Amino acid sequence: MNPVREVFGGFGVLLRGLGIVLRRPRLFLLGALPALVTSLLFLAALITLAVNVTGLVAWATPFAEDWESAWRGLVRGALSLALLAGAVLVMVVAFTTVTLALGSPIYDKIAELVEEELGGAPQAPDEALLASVTRSARQSVGVVLVSLTVTVSAFLLGLVPVVGWMVAPVLTAVAGGWLLGIELTASAFDRRGLLRVRDRRHLMGARRWRVLGFAVPTYFLLAIPFVAVAVFPAATAGGTILARELLPEDPQGHQDPQNPPSPHQTPPGTPRGR
Template sequence: MNPVREVFGGFGVLLRGLAIVLRKPRLFLLGALPALVTSLLFLAALITLAVNLTDLVAWATPFAREWDTLWQGLLRGALSVGLLAGAVLIMVVAFTTVTLTLGAPVYDRIAELVEQELGGAPEAQDESLAAGVARAIRQSLGIVLVSLVVTVCAFLLGLIPLLGWLIGPVLTAVMGGWLLCIELTASAFDRRGLLLVSDRRRFMGTRRWRALGFAVPTYFLLAIPFVAVAVFPAATAGGTILARELLPETPQEPSTSPDSDPNPPETPQKPQ
């Protein structure tokens, strides 16, 4: 397949998802609510950390109490910056996962709406609530950990002069988008009994450029504060559309009994 056409087709999937949810304004606003709640929670946590940062750093470095003022300030200043940067990093990486977890019923409803509108969706798999929640938490934690590793590696690569300034952002965008796509397609894959992350990766690999064409722009849009509030419902719908394209529905053949005649005689017409 043409990579350029596939990339633009992937972006078109996001636009199609947006068109679907905009036709349901109430559902669109409901889908934006979890992202807004997560944004406000993270902002409140960051402000709380900043307000109490001095006391927290002083508590964590009692050994520096008797140090010279210059060295004490350098140590505690570096630790303060590191704590703030680490907190922001964790929030950026975990934002999508936390939002999808908080809004799971809403986003499942959006995915179900997309399935109904496009037609041909199978019935949801019969899985107990406890098993489903445990599996979702386990998979989400794994994705967050991988995201943290990728982000740290990209940051370290970015420290390399010249070349690193290009490799770091590209790696972050590609890997971050790929992991985001794994999360956004979960509902449609689960409905079809493909419950493992490896299942999603395998089918995404069959149309890698299309998956990235959808996921990378979505990743950048979700990284913009509060823009993500409006993008999340469209991204959820787009993820369902993409999953359907990766897993095309098999048309059902008409059933015939062994004894039936494949060419039944026509019913004679009554004379006028």
């Protein structure tokens, strides 16, 4: 498959998702609500931390009380900045996961409407609520931890002159977009009984350029404060469309979630031009 065509096709998936939710303004506004709530909660938490950071750092460093004021101020100032920077980093990385968790019923409804519009959606598997919540929480924590590891690694790599400056942003965008794709396709894959993250990775690997064409621009848009509020409903709809495109089809054109393609094979029934 042509990588350039696949990348543009992936971006087109995001635009298709936007078109679907814009045709339902009330659903679009409802889908934007969880992202707005998350943004306001994170902003309030950051302001609270900034107001109290001096006291927190002083409480955590009692050993510095007897130091000279210049050294004490320098160390505590550096720790305060590090604490605030770390908090911002965690918030950026966890934003998507927290928003999806808060708005789970809403985003499931958006995914369901996309499935109905496109047709051919199976019934959701019969999974106990507690088992579903536990599985989703475990997977979300895993994604956040991986995201933090990648982000910190990219930051450290960015300290390397020249090479690090070029490689770190690319690594952050690709890895962050890929992890975002794993989260945004979850609802459609879960509906088809593909409940494990490895199932999603396997199918995404077969069309990695298309996935990145969708996920990387979405990742950058969701990283812009409050722009994410408007992008989230479209990203959810786009993730559902993308998942359907990643699923293989039998010769009659029916999706077969029990027979996912090899990451090195084109899914059966996929036109060669895609």
